[in-house]
Amino acid sequence: MRYLVFLASFMFLCIPAQAQIYKWIDENGKTQYSDQPPLSAKVQKEQRLRIHSALAAVSLSDDEEEDANKPRTLADERADYDQRRQERMEKEAEKKAKVAENKQKCVDAQSRLRVFLESPRLRMPDGQGGLSYVDDNVRDQKIKEANEAIAEYCT
Template identity: 55%
Template sequence: MRYLIPILSLIFFSMLTHAQVYKWVDSNGKTQYSDQPQLTNTGQKKQELKIQSAPTPLPTTNTENKEDAGNAKTLADEKLEFEKRREERLKMEVQLKEKKAENKQKCIDSQSRLRVFLESPRLRMPDGKGGIIYADDTLRQQKIDEANEAINTFCQ
């Protein structure tokens, strides 16, 4: 209902735009424009103007269509290149996040190994054959140095 009044007013005013316009020169020599013809017929020349409501669009030529097609191809190519760059960037970001998570886990593991080697005075280690050996001071210092290197590498 609230759209009814604006629609009716648009229809009414659009009918007024199709009204006829008349042009004539009055007795004072001034050019007059009106929607009604001159009332007194003084023998002067009156002219009926034809007003077009909207100009008709000009047909496009084949050369413009070819240029537009060329531009459309380049835009499509640019869009494809943009999408490729975006996908590559997203892949790199995912790889970087995975690498950071992996390094964080390695850092935590290295710190816990260092803590074990520093706090355990008598350290037992598997020998690889199913047996257990006790680590002497040189082996223990070697493992501490390896853990420190790993911490320096992964905990940045």
């Protein structure tokens, strides 16, 4: 019984309130809003607005107002929802691919750094089919590049 009384009182409180608001331009050219009609006779333009408290006020451009006046079907709303969902999924997939790519670049940079740090006498291909030892200047440059790549991709 208590729940029935609570439910009835809750439903009574959920009734949306309606109000009538007047919008007019006064003699100074300012737009005025009030819940009572203007008293002066020098009103340039008067407009009655019906406001429902359950709805949020949104300012729309002329094109959006025309679109808002057209009735929307369930199929249109479903198509809009599917389009937003598809865009969100594409963004998430791009983000995941970028994260995976950065992770792979991080692992590669760490392995390059490990090779250059652990091998003081490193041999690399010389471009003519042979191998040549890497001098200390080139080795230091490669270590610096690997550290920069780690700083960029391993965050």
